Amino acid sequence: MAKALIQMALDSLDFDQTIALAEQVSPYVDILEVGTPCIKYNGLEIVTALKAKFPNNLILVDLKTMDAGEYEATPFYEAGADICTVLGVSDKATMGGVIKAANANNAEAQIDLISVKDKKAVATEAAKNGAQIIGVHTGLDAQAAGQTPFADLQAIASLNLGVRISVAGGLNKDTIQKTIQAGANIVVVGAAIYGAPSPAESAKELRALVDAA
Numbered sequence: 036m037a038k039a040l041i042q043m044a045l046d047s048l049d050f051d052q053t054i055a056l057a058e059q060v061s062p063y064v065d066i067l068e069v070g071t072p073c074i075k076y077n078g079l080e081i082v083t084a085l086k087a088k089f090p091n092n093l094i095l096v097d098l099k100t101m102d103a104g105e106y107e108a109t110p111f112y113e114a115g116a117d118i119c120t121v122l123g124v125s126d127k128a129t130m131g132g133v134i135k136a137a138n139a140n141n142a143e144a145q146i147d148l149i150s151v152k153d154k155k156a157v158a159t160e161a162a163k164n165g166a167q168i169i170g171v172h173t174g175l176d177a178q179a180a181g182q183t184p185f186a187d188l189q190a191i192a193s194l195n196l197g198v199r200i201s202v203a204g205g206l207n208k209d210t211i212q213k214t215i216q217a218g219a220n221i222v223v224v225g226a227a228i229y230g231a232p233s234p235a236e237s238a239k240e241l242r243a244l245v246d247a248a
């Protein structure tokens with residue numbers, strides 16, 4: 036099986052801080068994620084900048100699209116996004132629109148299962164409809180209420196859908212290996228890197244753990 040990828044969630048609102056953080060962590064991570072608050076605040080310009088500055092990293096734009104999938108996602112793929120996210124609670128046509136936009140740009144669509152009630156059903160349908168990545172995601176608000184993504188990961192991995200599984204939700208050095216061992220192909224880390232005294236050191240440590248998993 037291919038090695039798991041590390042995705043760094045860039046969740047700052049500030050344009051220059053986002054670029055500076057990406058500079059520190061880019062040697063150690065595979066995917067640079069423009070987090071939802073960041074993309075709403077900064078728009079297409081930050082995707083263009085990250086794509087130009089970090090040609091060796093994949094760029095994920097965490098749009099969390101809820102409607103008008105193809106229309107909303109197309110400019111982000113055209114600006115250089117390798118992956119865009121669309122909500123699993125959205126209409127089948129919305130998810131289909133983002134998948135269509137991804138395919139038109141030789142890129143990928145990720146279905147985010149955040150707040151989805153029947154996660155197994157949505158993941159199964161999304162994989163059948165051509166989504167390349169299923170995102171198991173415990174959001175920041177759910178984390179604050181004590182939730183974790185591990186039971187959901189187990190449920191989605193058990194389906195063997197033949198698509199990659201991304202996992203986000205408070206992952207850190209103590210949980211990242213068990214997340215991969217439970218079936219994650221992409222592990223997303225935000226606060227454990229950007230909240231560390233040295234984000235570069237933290238990313239380096241996580242890289243070693245992921246490579247050894």
Ligand SMILES: O=C([C@H](O)CO)[C@H](O)[C@H](O)COP(=O)(O)O
Binds near residue numbers: 173
């Ligand atoms: O996607 C995220 C969240 O919903 C805000 O948009 C985070 O980037 C994601 O949860 C990763 O961050 P951590 O949970 O802090 O690792």
